[in-house]
Amino acid sequence: xxxxxxxxxxxxxxxxxxxxxxxxxxxxxxxxxxxxxxxxxxxxxxxxxxxxxxxxxxxxxxxxxxxxxxxxxxxxxxxxxxxxxxxxxxxxxxxxxxxxxxxxxxxxxxxxxxxxxxxxxxxxxxxxxxxxxxxxxxxxxxxxxxxxxxxxxxxxxxxxxxxxxxxxxxxxxxxxxxxxxxxxxxxxxxxxxxxxxxxxxxxxxxxxxxxxxxxxxxxxxxxxxxxxxxxxxxxxxxxxxxxxxxxxxxxxxxxxxxxxxxxxxxxxxxxxxxxxxxxxxxxxxxxxxxxxxxxxxxxxxxxxxxxxxxxxxxxxxxxxxxxxxxxxxxx
Amino acid sequence: xxxxxxxxxxxxxxxxxxxxxxxxxxxxxxxxxxxxxxxxxxxxxxxxxxxxxxxxxxxxxxxxxxxxxxxxxxxxxxxxxxxxxxxxxxxxxxxxxxxxxxxxxxxxxxxxxxxxxxxxxxxxxxxxxxxxxxxxxxxxxxxxxxxxxxxxxxxxxxxxxxxxxxxxxxxxxxxxxxxxxxxxxxxxxxxxxxxxxxxxxxxxxxxxxxxxxxxxxxxxxxxxxxxxxxxxxxxxxxxxxxxxxxxxxxxxxxxxxxxxxxxxxxxxxxxxxxxxxxxxxxxxxxxxxxxxxxxxxxxxxxxxx
Numbered sequence: 001x002x003x004x005x006x007x008x009x010x011x012x013x014x015x016x017x018x019x020x021x022x023x024x025x026x027x028x029x030x031x032x033x034x035x036x037x038x039x040x041x042x043x044x045x046x047x048x049x050x051x052x053x054x055x056x057x058x059x060x061x062x063x064x065x066x067x068x069x070x071x072x073x074x075x076x077x078x079x080x081x082x083x084x085x086x087x088x089x090x091x092x093x094x095x096x097x098x099x100x101x102x103x104x105x106x107x108x109x110x111x112x113x114x115x116x117x118x119x120x121x122x123x124x125x126x127x128x129x130x131x132x133x134x135x136x137x138x139x140x141x142x143x144x145x146x147x148x149x150x151x152x153x154x155x156x157x158x159x160x161x162x163x164x165x166x167x168x169x170x171x172x173x174x175x176x177x178x179x180x181x182x183x184x185x186x187x188x189x190x191x192x193x194x195x196x197x198x199x200x201x202x203x204x205x206x207x208x209x210x211x212x213x214x215x216x217x218x219x220x221x222x223x224x225x226x227x228x229x230x231x232x233x234x235x236x237x238x239x240x241x242x243x244x245x246x247x248x249x250x251x252x253x254x255x256x257x258x259x260x261x262x263x264x265x266x267x268x269x270x271x272x273x274x275x276x277x278x279x280x281x282x283x284x285x286x287x288x289x290x291x292x293x294x295x296x297x298x299x300x301x302x303x304x305x306x307x308x309x310x311x312x313x314x315x316x317x318x319x320x321x322x323x324x325x326x327x328x329x330x331x
Numbered sequence: 332x333x334x335x336x337x338x339x340x341x342x343x344x345x346x347x348x349x350x351x352x353x354x355x356x357x358x359x360x361x362x363x364x365x366x367x368x369x370x371x372x373x374x375x376x377x378x379x380x381x382x383x384x385x386x387x388x389x390x391x392x393x394x395x396x397x398x399x400x401x402x403x404x405x406x407x408x409x410x411x412x413x414x415x416x417x418x419x420x421x422x423x424x425x426x427x428x429x430x431x432x433x434x435x436x437x438x439x440x441x442x443x444x445x446x447x448x449x450x451x452x453x454x455x456x457x458x459x460x461x462x463x464x465x466x467x468x469x470x471x472x473x474x475x476x477x478x479x480x481x482x483x484x485x486x487x488x489x490x491x492x493x494x495x496x497x498x499x500x501x502x503x504x505x506x507x508x509x510x511x512x513x514x515x516x517x518x519x520x521x522x523x524x525x526x527x528x529x530x531x532x533x534x535x536x537x538x539x540x541x542x543x544x545x546x547x548x549x550x551x552x553x554x555x556x557x558x559x560x561x562x563x564x565x566x567x568x569x570x571x572x573x574x575x576x577x578x579x580x581x582x583x584x585x586x587x588x589x590x591x592x593x594x595x596x597x598x599x600x601x602x603x604x605x606x607x608x609x610x611x612x613x614x615x616x617x618x619x620x621x622x623x624x625x626x627x628x629x630x631x632x633x634x635x636x
Contacts, residue, residue: 024402029432036425037418108416112469115381115410116433117476119402123433330384 025118030126038131041096045134048088049141056081056149078153085146085171089179090208092135097187098200100127101326105195120326128188128319132181139180143173163300164257166216174304178311183208185318192325215307223306226259227296228268230289236263240276244290257295264291332359332395334480334512335380339389342375349375353389353538357514357529359480361543362506364527365516366608371533373516374413377484380514381410394479406435409473413484415466417457423468424453430472442475449501463494467501474505481505483515499526520612524604532608534615544604551607554582556597571617572610583610 035042059077101124104110114120162168169175186207191200234244240263264270266287282288295303333356340353350372357363365373378384380393382400397404417426423446431437446453449471451464460468466486473481486502487495503526506513517523523530530547532540540547551571557578571583583602593599602610611617 023406023435025433025435033429033432036421036429107419108412108414109418111378111381111383111410111412112416112418113433114383114400115405115408115412116430117402117406117435118433119405330378 025116025122027122027126030118030122031130034126034130038127042131042134045092045096045131045138049138049145052142053145056145059149074153078150081146081149082167082171085142085176086167088142089139089176089183090205091183092180093183093187093204093208094201096131096135097184098191098204099197100188100191101322102191102195102197102200106197121323124323124326125319128185128322132184132315132319135180135184136177139177140173143171143176146171147173163254164295166212166220169220169303169307170212170216172304174308175311178308178315179212181315182211182311182318185315185322186211189318189322189325192322192329220303220307221257221259221295223303224295224299226293228291228293231261231292234290236280236283236288236290238278238280240271240278242290244292254297254300256297257299259293259295261290261292263288265289333357333392334359334361334363334514335376335391335393336396337379337389337391340376340379340386340391341388342372342379342384343387348536350379350533351536353533355531355538355541357531357541359395359512360510361512361529362527363512363514363529363531364523365514365531365533366518366520366523366612367516367533367539368518368612370535372536373518373533374484375536376533377410377482377514377516378412381408381412381482383412406476407479409476409478409481411466411469411473411481411483411486414489415469415486417465417469419458420456422454422456423451423460426457426468427453427472427475430475434476436477438475438477442471445471445474445501461494462489463491463497466490466494466498470498470502470505474509477509478511480512480514483513485516485518487517487519520605520608523608530604530608532611534612537615539611539615539617547607548602548604550587551583551585551602553600553602553606554584554593554597555600556580556594571607572614583607 101110104113113123170179183204187200187204190203190207191197194200194203231244234242236242242261242263244261262270263276263283266289268291270291271288335355335357337356338354340350341348342350353372353376365376367373375384379386379391380399382398382404391399393399393404394407397407418429421429427439427442427446431439431442443453446468449464449467451460451468457465457468466489470481470483470486473483481502483502486498490498502513505511515527524544528544530540530542530544531538554568557580567587569585571585573583574581583606
């Protein structure tokens with residue numbers, strides 16, 4: 001402001017220190033708004049793992065210690081629980097992330113919120129960061145509960161190679177927390193960009209499903225360069241057909257994540273297409289072996305950290321993009 | 332200090348220009364009525380001033396040079412958007428708390444006593460309040476942040492006559508008490524004279540008229556006489572609108588000198604603000620008629636012609 005005209009009446013003198021250009025609405029006050037506006041949602045987020053824990057305890061209690069893996073009802077129940085848990089991350093994006101800005105845009109309350117003293121960036125961050133942190137905590141809690149419950153059930157699928165299956169890997173505490181925060185921030189950004197709740201929800205589901213599929217099918221297997229080793233007890237037939245058997249001696253703990261097998265020279269080089277058509281004797285003569293590429297079971301927790309790391313970084317990026325979007329766009 | 336100052340301001344939504352070539356300066360210390368039919372660009376102009384929209388072209392500043400939407404501008408402008416948006420699921424008291432926590436300056440005592448005077452229960456949910464009560468709550472929130480200027484977008488549109496009267500009453504009381512400036516948009520033309528002392532007319536996205544109400548009224552007169560040919564000194568009198576009723580013709584004219592004599596056979600009579608606004612709104616091109624130089628008469632406030 002360059003001049004205060006007497007015609008202005010108040011002249012702004014009553015505002016005192018508050019009218020200094022650098023003065024901003026403190027975080028403490030914005031936190032109160034977050035609490036008031038989101039307490040129901042935040043309570044629901046916390047209630048979910050609590051309720052799930054009780055449910056699991058009730059279901060698991062009569063069978064604790066003994067194995068019921070062959071009971072078809074128990075197997076069905078386990079599948080149902082795992083399926084339901086798979087859905088929870090996308091629910092965070094659908095019902096908490098996407099409507100956060102889109103609904104306010106639809107109802108016009110953005111024009112109220114964005115013309116008050118607090119700037120849009122703070123307004124957004126105080127509404128997203130606590131929710132994201134709680135979602136991550138709740139998801140990690142659910143993941144731990146599931147791990148405990150499946151162990152109590154004596155589930156065979158919770159050991160060895162089964163642990164690398166997407167539906168099990170995703171439900172480990174760290175990847176689960178990562179997917180929940182990603183879904184939330186994806187919904188947030190799409191809601192801010194689209195500004196209508198239902199289309200933003202649809203876009204959130206689509207993007208989330210695409211990302212989850214791409215990760216499960218292509219990306220996760222390549223987090224670290226795979227190891228290569230020969231498979232013992234193989235039988236190679238004429239024309240390059242082969243049979244092999246792999247068994248895991250360890251009963252507990254994750255086994256290796258098998259990525260593929262192929263025929264190769266003793267030093268690992270693959271055979272060319274023409275070499276594959278040699279007779280069986282040629283394979284024996286040249287000590288051709290079946291090579292297996294895999295991620296060892298010892299990398300299981302490393303992979304969880306890697307997955308959580310990039311999901312958390314991507315979530316932070318999406319929130320940052322949302323800040324840019326709401327500061328550029330009209331209300 | 333100017334409340335709003337713009338030059339060449341324009342806003343386009345996809346292919347439609349909502350506002351074009353808008354150059355104006357609204358001085359502080361006024362109750363400004365922004366008048367125009369639906370779709371004239373009133374909301375666009377006010378949203379630009381509130382920082383909710385960015386101009387497609389041109390420049391706009393508020394409160395003597397502040398960028399709309401900046402920290403300082405948001406702090407000093409009390410804005411009530413069209414339909415007075417509030418969080419319907421909150422109670423009136425919670426709505427007040429929320430707004431208090433979003434602002435640096437806040438007069439809680441006054442806000443609460445205002446709501447008490449209006450008989451708005453703090454415990455009632457906002458969505459259960461009547462339209463008039465919601466408008467009053469929105470006004471209370473805008474006033475409680477102790478702004479230098481209130482910007483109200485169609486504050487009267489959804490109110491019944493009684494609520495409208497009460498709303499304007501409490502607005503005028505606040506203006507008298509605090510001496511703040513007010514800019515409000517309206518497509519209701521009646522009774523403007525009682526409320527506003529500065530008029531801005533927008534039509535089809537263009538600025539038609541802006542000026543102090545008293546000055547505008549002294550410049551515009553109704554000329555009544557027989558129809559037919561008439562020669563007017565176009566350097567002194569410009570016809571804004573001509574209507575014929577039987578043998579008589581009514582001309583709304585704009586004159587530079589107040590003591591001009593009417594042409595022979597014609598009679599001057601004073602125009603009301605309503606006459607004036609309606610005449611301009613009926614003819615969107617009225618402002619581009621060749622008009623006399625009114626700068627001197629308007630005491631330094633240029634009126635676009």
